[in-house]
Amino acid sequence: MLVLEGAAKAGVRAGRDAHVRCVHAPKDGDATIVAQAREAAEAGRRVAVVSADRALQARVAATGALALGPQWLLDQLE
Template identity: 70%
Template sequence: MRPAGSVLVVDGANVVGARPDGWWKDRAGAAQRLHEQLLVADIEYDVVVLVLEGQAKGGVRAGRDAHVQTVHAARDGDATIVAEARRAAERGGRVVVVTADRALDARVHGVGATTLSPTWLISRL
């Protein structure tokens, strides 16, 4: 396996939920706006993995756009985030997960990732 470089895994629901901008009225639209912002954001990661779940999946197709890889969670968004963080860590990259979820924070630390808050990411969008 070749090294993954630096990977930022984004808990889409958690980041969208950190901004009280009416996202709950249009979860798919909120996910699409976040995706578009990640495409043009000036952040220092080789790959950004955006994990979406539920209705938010309707806003962005799964797949890669430039440096942003969108992943649709089959059921549990947290389990998908942990799996993506583990996969990147196993490839030898620096892995950071953006979430404010304390239980998820503990789980991703267990697979070798660190965490940053949604406000950190929002300030760079």
């Protein structure tokens, strides 16, 4: 899943495209990420959120999601 906020929403429409679901944050991107992580975790899905924002990492970890930093993602892409 990809959460977009602000001007970034103009570049990609909300919805599913192949394996990626794009969600447009109505206002606060962090709040939308936390809500989506909580919803997925409560549904029993494994959830990982990649962010460099330590406060956001703590908020998503509290939902039961795995919080990862951007270096983890870069390592996966190599």
